[in-house]
Amino acid sequence: xxxxxxxxxxxxxxxxxxxxxxxxxxxxxxxxxxxxxxxxxxxxxxxxxxxxxxxxxxxxxxxxxxxxxxxxxxxxxxxxxxxxxxxxxxxxxxxxxxxxxxxxxxxxxx
Amino acid sequence: xxxxxxxxxxxxxxxxxxxxxxxxxxxxxxxxxxxxxxxxxxxxxxxxxxxxxxxxxxxxxxxxxxxxxxxxxxxxxxxxxxxxxxxxxxxxxxxxxxxxxxxxxxxxxxxxxxx
Numbered sequence: 001x002x003x004x005x006x007x008x009x010x011x012x013x014x015x016x017x018x019x020x021x022x023x024x025x026x027x028x029x030x031x032x033x034x035x036x037x038x039x040x041x042x043x044x045x046x047x048x049x050x051x052x053x054x055x056x057x058x059x060x061x062x063x064x065x066x067x068x069x070x071x072x073x074x075x076x077x078x079x080x081x082x083x084x085x086x087x088x089x090x091x092x093x094x095x096x097x098x099x100x101x102x103x104x105x106x107x108x109x110x
Numbered sequence: 111x112x113x114x115x116x117x118x119x120x121x122x123x124x125x126x127x128x129x130x131x132x133x134x135x136x137x138x139x140x141x142x143x144x145x146x147x148x149x150x151x152x153x154x155x156x157x158x159x160x161x162x163x164x165x166x167x168x169x170x171x172x173x174x175x176x177x178x179x180x181x182x183x184x185x186x187x188x189x190x191x192x193x194x195x196x197x198x199x200x201x202x203x204x205x206x207x208x209x210x211x212x213x214x215x216x217x218x219x220x221x222x223x224x225x
Contacts, residue, residue, distance in 0.1 A: 043218040100152045
């Protein structure tokens with residue numbers, strides 16, 4: 001069946017560092033791909049999405065490109081801030097159901 | 111996009127009681143979903159709630175334990191019945207479907223503690 005694999009956390013970075021959180025998927029066809037973010041004590045917010053190969057989703061300085069050849073959707077940000085500390089979930093859409101990665105906790109130190 | 115609210119935001123309940131969680135969407139949506147999130151873990155889909163039909167439950171979840179209502183296109187409820195401490199979790203409602211470009215939007219969650 002379809003699945004999503006994320007890099008394990010926690011990921012700890014200093015402020016202004018470059019961020020990459022790896023996400024790879026296994027799926028039949030070409031599903032839509034998503035990154036959601038969950039700040040401490042809150043629900044999930046859609047961060048960005050891509051619906052077809054080579055699409056780049058972007059929001060709040062975060063980017064991810066849908067790579068069909070490597071079945072990946074890695075999340076990147078050029079300069080992280082303390083306020084980016086949260087748990088990040090990669091997901092794919094399969095028959096209107098989201099298949100989730102395990103989540104990656106990101107800790108940004110000032 | 112869609113704005114989703116949930117009530118209650120949190121609750122502390124006694125073993126053996128039931129709690130009904132409400133989910134309200136600010137626009138009509140095809141599909142609503144109920145998830146459970148254990149502390150520090152990813153989301154587990156409980157069921158899909160479609161208006162006008164029975165909810166579809168995932169493996170490991172049954173209607174007697176988690177009855178769901180979907181009376182219209184903007185509202186759904188999830189009841190956690192005969193609760194035990196193992197039901198302590200965050201319960202999240204989401205909405206999605208063609209009208210939302212297949213994106214699912216989430217409510218803030220209900221934090222449940224069962225004593």
